[in-house]
Amino acid sequence: MNDQDAWHGKVIDAHGHLGGWFNFAIPDTSAESLVAVMDRCGVATMCVSHLLGVGPDARAGNALLLAELARWPGRFLGYAVYDPHDPQAPERLRDLLGEPGVIGVKLHPETHGHPLDGPGYEPAFAVAAASGAIVLSHGESGSPWSGPARFATVAGRHPTVPLLMGHAGLWPSGFAAAADVAKRCPNVVLEICGSRMTARHLARLVAAAGADRMVFGSDALFLDLRVGLGRVVLARLDPADRDLLLFGTMTRLLEGAR
Amino acid sequence: MIIDIDRVLGPIPGDDVASADEEGLVAELDRHRIDLACVVRSRALFYDPTDPPPRTVSDRLVPVPVLVPGPLGTGGSAARLVRLCPAEHRFALTGPHCLALAGDLADQGTAVLLGWESATFEGIHRLATRHPGLRLILTGTGYRSLRELADLMDAHPRIGVDTATLNGHRHVEWLVRRYGAHRVWFGTGAPISDDAGPRFQLDHLDLPDADVALIAGGNARDLLELDHEGR
16 A cells, blocks of 8 residues: 555544435435445544434434444444533533543534524533533534634633534635634634535645644535545645544544543 | 546636646646546636637647527537536526527537536426437536436436536435436536545446446547547
8 A cells, every 4th residue: 555545444534424414315324325435435433423413303313323323333433412402401411422432512503593602502612621522513604603703712712622613614715714713723623524625725724724733524424425535635735634634633632532 | 538527727716726727737637537628718607708719739628618599699519518608698598599509409419518506497407308309417416406406317318417516425326326327427617616526436436337437438438429549
């Protein structure tokens, strides 16, 4: 295996999902189909939340997540979805973070209609800080709920919590702002999935923020894992930066979370 | 042989891209091991489609004329593959002028690249119903449109799709198994959309080799009437 393929079999996908979604078709939502694609392209582990939890029912979605983590030990690690509208969410999150394979918290300010730096998410950050958990939040430049500036706000409030900015802000027009937040906030890490990202944008983000402050994510099985992975593998990146993106940075975060 | 059916040559507004000139574009093709690219000129997309495009020099690039119907348009073309941009160039896909142009293209066996966001579902359906012999290749369909795409592909056997943004979980495999690999074309839409992801996806499809070969370039080679050397 030459240096160009050294990443194969080691990849940790920091942003994945299980389940289906309402406003478009995913012909095969089985975990088996996702694992098959992971095997096909050299992804060792995917950190996932369940889309039922991201959508209407965090409690039921998190229960399904635990079942899948038990079924696929080592292949999936889990983010418990935190619903800021559930009065019992803090206690439930404490319990979930004690379950095997659960490594963090998934926040989705757009779906839940609550700003990332709003009071509804404060208990989630407090529990994450106490548990050493990673927080992954959807990030979207220009959004009233999850723009990069809100990540800077909560990162400052909770400096010990590793905070992944999902999609690095999603829109190319916001990538520079996302990189700026990562530079200013030591605990913010950019996660790079999204259908508008290109290998060209990715190389610029690495130059701006540093690969040690970025992690690979695919958004599978929302999106095709292979498309997101190829964007990293075939980008104009130094192999060392590529490896940090594909597994190095996330390995460091996971070691800190255990 | 790998042929990118959907690529743009020339500078684009809003970014600095390697494919701003032929040399840069060919270097990108080399880097991604793509043999040929069907290219539209960025000037035709973002400046004036009626302005005659400069000739390409490289034999790795297949010019794709961008057509505009009607008296203020470009006229027809004898090319094997053309592109229509009804939204960007503000003409009606199912207006009298475009229907007449589409009829000519169907008669001469010319295929049409049509961007998903440049037309409506109803417009594509009406065009394909009116000219069932016209080969339409829908580009940039994205991951949210599979149900609408399936509606069109079930109804119209001459409609195909490129892989540029066909980036939902195993969407390519689903389309091939339902409709056949002869209706799926490797394309990237670069540099507007990403080329690296679709290129990597092509190498990792869960399909028989013969199907992958059709998607990668077999379909395009047949359409462009090229030999196995791409000439």
